[in-house]
Amino acid sequence: MSNTKSWGNYPKVNAKTVIISETHRLKSFIKKEEEIIAYGNGRSYGDSAINDTIVCIKPKNYFLNFDDDLGLLHIQAGALLTEILEFSVPRGWFLKVTPGTKLITVGGAIASDVHGKNHHIEGCFSECVAMLNLLLPSGEIVSCSKTENIELFRATCGGMGLTGIILDAKIYLKKIESRFIKQKTIKTKNLKETFEAFEKYKNKPYSVAWIDCLAKNDKMGRSLLMVGDFTNDGRLDFIPKKKVNVPFFFPSFILNTLSVKIFNTFYYMKVKDGITEKLVDFETFFYPLDSINNWNRIYGRNGFIQYQFILPKRNSYEGLEEILKSIASSGKGSFLSVLKLYGKENGNFLSFPIEGYSLALDFKIEKGLFELLNKLDEIVVNRGGRIYLAKDARVAKDTFEKGYPKIEIFRNIRKKYKMNEKFNSIQSKRLGI
Amino acid sequence: MKNLTQFNLNDLVSKKEYVLIIGAKSDVAMAVARKYAKEGFNLYLASRNSDTLEEFASDLKLRYECHAQCLELDILDYSSHQFFYDQLKEEVIGVISAVGYLGDQKISEKEFMEASKLIDTNFTGIVSLFNIIALDFEQRKSGFICGISSVAGDRGRKKNYIYGAAKAALSTYLSGLRNRLFSSGVHVITVKPGFIATKMTEGLDLPKRLTGTPEQVASDIYNAQKKLTNVVYTIWIWRWIMLIIRNIPEWQFKKMNI
Known part of the structure; x- marks a missing residue:
């Protein structure tokens, strides 16, 4: 038994973890155990890969x-x-x-x-x-x-x-044809400009925006939209970057409204107005946080929630306005807030993306957070949106069900193959999946 | 064009030097194999029963464009060792032993067969094979020999002293071998892992801060070979922990429960 957590350090569960790489051992293991869930590298944020018995298949990596x-x-x-x-x-x-x-x-x-x-x-x-x-x-x-x-x-x-x-x-x-990306950063002054920029650059292969979620009034929704594509300079060598480490959990008072506000303002200000361009390697472009080992510790021992939702395109603007207002007035800030315009929904029963705007925000666990998130849930669901299961640790069953209309098909498949009797996570039990 | 690049590739791969890994099925050995393959070596992977090792070998070949050949070796069948070594088609520049058997201390106290298996697997068998390889390297005046011993060999504790005694013997053997082969330019490395999270220790509740990974052992071995380090503790803090443990007076140590 060991204390098992996912990336958000919430919830913490005393779980039996078994590491198995051979298929024949997996087969006999699932016969023997009552209820299990597969676990990989523990990077989902919430309780989707956690249960009393976990089977870690990471060494199965040939x-x-x-x-x-x-x-x-x-x-x-x-x-x-x-x-x-x-x-x-x-x-x-x-x-x-x-x-x-x-x-x-x-x-x-x-x-x-x-x-x-x-x-x-x-x-x-x-x-x-x-x-x-x-x-x-x-x-x-x-x-x-x-x-x-x-x-x-x-x-x-x-x-x-x-x-x-x-x-x-x-x-x-x-x-x-290169490991480098030509990256363009577009600085926008408010939500309207941010949306316009997303539309303008929607033919660029890669795009994502960092949004200052604490900015209020006419600055609300100000962002740094980063778009880019691989260049073709032929440089393909991959030299893994040196990593820094967060050696211990930060005391939880370090991240507060003021410190996040200061960070966000500096982060926004350090980029020149208008459009800037530079060449960055793919690690910097795609995986900025991978160079910091244990970055989740900055949120303290109690852990954090990464709240990610998506709204259908037609409701995105008003929905985001409403949500950003609620967050800014709650003062619960997040300095890693990511906004993105998504493409068409696929046919999978529980995949998260639908066509529209998604926002992801990190909140450390503290008093009043779950009340705020419940309030946000309501806005999301009322506007036809949904919450991302890979990041969730707390959403209510009816919120989940409203967001994922294909859930009954999924439940029926689970019953048909008796998957519901064997494969369960704390999340699946919480949401009755 | 494709055939040409394929040809050049094969040519390149056959120029790589060979390293022999014994006890190749253990998690540590597999991490060592990946490390050496990544650093540009071809591999001989020896284990008692090599059938499930083939998948791993093809993983190595695909990832690192190297040769990786699986061989059968019973470390307790001493008389087969000379033949085993002679059959290797290519000269090896180094050998790494990850052979180890944790056994059951309680059983080994009552049944000599278990004690004997512990001693022979962790010590006698390795001596038999290393003697043969040492002679060859000594004549060639090059090569490296690496044995994975254990911190358990640094002091006898009631929890695992048969295992510990065998590992102590291995450490002493490697120390003597190092002394003998130094003048021939052959380097001998003793690796002393503390806790390592592997199949062998699965289910044990190991303290996280003192527990290393097979990958750490692998890169410690590789660095030790490059820098000609003699004795490596993995993770490093065990060197200091064992320094303290070795220096506890026996009259005190015998009363302790560690």
């Missing part, structure tokens, strides 16, 4: 095959995205879809159907999954793809590990 004509990599589910990049970047290949950290497993990427700065063009991670092998509660292994066992594929991609254990997958990579 590279099985690479077809360098198609850019198709067959890989076991425990491999980290960073392992893929170490292999692929020098060979001129990059992940088609990557989230803001490369320290997650392939299995986790599929289970959360993660997305990145290019969602508006390339969609979610499942778009690059040619097939995956899934271990069902019966011990049977089924191959799923967009053409074979389609229902299981749709349920597993974004299914938060609740359909079985993902063993391995074939994923498509994309060709690159």
Whole structure:
């Protein structure tokens, strides 16, 4: 038994963690145990990969095959995205879809159907999954793809590990001619300008905005929109960056309204007005926080919630206005606030993205936070939006259900294969998934 | 064009030097294999039963464009060791032993078979194989020999003194070997891991700050080989912990429960 936490350090659970890499051992393990959930590198924020018994499949990380004509990599589910990049970047290949950290497993990427700065063009991670092998509660292994066992594929991609254990997958990579990105930063003065900039640059392959969520009145919604694309200068060597470490949990008073306000103001001010351009390597562009080990400790021992929601495009502007107002007046600030315009929704039953604007905010756990978040939930749901399960640790069942109208299909699949009797997380029990 | 690059690649791979890893199925050995493959070496991976190792070897080949050949070796079958070493097609520039058996202290107190297995796996078998390799390296006047011992060999404790005694013997053996081979330019490394999170220690509640990973052991070994370090503790703090533990007077130590 050990104290197990996810990236948000909330909740903390005394769990039995078993590390297994061989498929035959996994098979006999799931027969033996009553209820389990697969765990990768512990980078989901909330309680989606936590339960009393956890099976960690991270050592199941073999590279099985690479077809360098198609850019198709067959890989076991425990491999980290960073392992893929170490292999692929020098060979001129990059992940088609990557989230803001490369320290997650392939299995986790599929289970959360993660997305990145290019969602508006390339969609979610499942778009690059040619097939995956899934271990069902019966011990049977089924191959799923967009053409074979389609229902299981749709349920597993974004299914938060609740359909079985993902063993391995074939994923498509994309060709690159440099490890550098030409990055353009557009400084906007308010929410209206931010939205206009997103629209203006929606043909750029990668885009994301940092938003100052504490700015009020006519400054509300001021942002730094970063857009970019790979260059073609032929430099493909991958020299992993030196890391710094947060050696201990910060005392929780360090992050307060004032300090976050000061940070946000400086962060915004240090960028020149208008448009600036520079060349950055892919690690700086995609994975800025990966260079700080244990960055989650800055929120203190009590942990934090990363609150991420998305609103349909037609309701995004008013919804965000309302939410930003609530946050700014609550004084509960977040210095890592990320806004992005997403592309079309896919057919998976529980994938998060829909076409519209998503905002992600970090809040340290403190008095009054959950009340604020409940209030925000209401605004989100009333405007047809939803909350991201990979980051959630606290949302209410009806909020979740309103946001994910395909939940009944998913529940029925779970029943059909008896997945609901074998694969559960604290989250799935909380939300009755 | 493709054939040409393929040809050059094979040519490049066959120019890489070989390192032999024994006890290759352990988590530490696998991390060591990945480290050396990444640093540009070809590998011989020896274990008692190599069938499940093939998948790992193909992972290495794919990731690092190296040769990785699996071989069977029973460390307790001493008479097979000379043949095992002679059959290696390419000369190896170094050998790393991750052979280890934690056993069961309680059983080893009552049944000599268990005690004997602990001693022979952790010590006698390695001596048998290393003697053969040492002779070869001594004649060639090059190479490195690395044995993974344990902090358990630094002082006998009631919890695991049979294992500890075997590891102490291994450390002493490696120290003597180092002394003998120094003038031949052969470097000998003794690795003393403290707690390492592996299959072998799964289920034990290890203190996080004192527990290393197989990857840390691997990079410590590689650095020790490059910098000609003699004795490495992983993680480093164990050097100081063991310094203290070794210096507790015996009259006090015998009453303790650590």
